[in-house]
Amino acid sequence: MSDPIPPSSRRPEKESVAVTAHLERLIATGAVAPGERLPSERALAEQLSVSRTTLREAMHELENKRLVERTRGRGTRVRELGDEARDLDALVASAGRQDDVAELRFAVEPLLARLAAQRATSASIAALEELVAASSGPITAARSLELDTTFHQTLASAAGNPLLSELQRLVVSWTTPLRRDSHAHRSGRVMSAQGHHAILVAVRAGDQAAAQRAMEDHLNEVREAIITERRRTDEREDGE
Incomplete structure (x- = not known):
């Protein structure tokens, strides 16, 4: 390099x-x-x-x-993603079913948070702490999105299951449009930082159930924020 x-x-x-x-x-x-x-x-x-x-x-x-x-x-x-992973990536990009991918987050990420609370090493916790700290102050939408995706991928690595970690890499890439929407506004950036902090606290404490709940709460808040923003966009377009 x-x-x-x-x-x-x-x-x-x-x-x-x-x-x-x-x-x-x-x-x-x-x-x-x-x-x-x-x-x-x-x-x-x-x-x-x-x-x-x-x-x-x-x-x-x-x-x-x-x-x-x-x-x-x-x-x-x-390490690189395998050919099979790239094929799936292309499939999702062509299908454009972001709602389906959002549902996949609910299936995968609460489990990752639970496993991270059980298996996270000191290095993983240190990395998560740095990401949460970087998200706490005023930041741009682009920086907030970067910290968000890095936090979730680092959490997946902390879970210690390479198959789930690879799946999470795909989930992150598939949900980038949704994530970008949620970070476009300051309220979304604050919500993301608060959700990550709650997840970190549970993982650091080794509380598996609390980590899973914190992730579920976080994903629910993100989903509601996206639904609200979509509704406002539709209303603006109808009024034009």
Whole structure:
């Protein structure tokens, strides 16, 4: 890759936790793209200003989460979606059934929140905390959408099930139009931040039932906000 990976500004008690959270966030946002080869261990450790031992610990966790793939003699690459996933992506794009995809969120994401409360590592919780903190102040619609999608993908990684995590990647891409609508207004951005905070609190406490409820409440609020905005749009169009 041409651009060096920036070091993390956060250094919790265990340094590898910060490195894992930092790299996980870069992968989730696409700053380090699927299929991209990471620098050598020595170069990456220098870029991140950490020891090679710390880096190895972080890469081991990312590999366990199936976010990266390490091959002897070929280095480390960010994992890509399979051909089957891309075919499904094209199908949804052509069908345009966003309501169906929104229902899929209700089927998948409360379970992910529950599993995250059970399995989240310190690195995953640190990454979620950074995302929630970044969402708390005045931000643009584009930044709010970015933090939203990254939060949900990071939560999926924290759940520790690579199949569900891959499915969540698809759900995020499929629901981008709906998410963009909900973040277009300040009220939607505030609602998103508050929902994420409630989910984080439950996950951090290890309360599986509370995490599931918090996610369900969050998705219900998002759905109601989208329905309300659609109704207002229809009323404006009827009045023209």
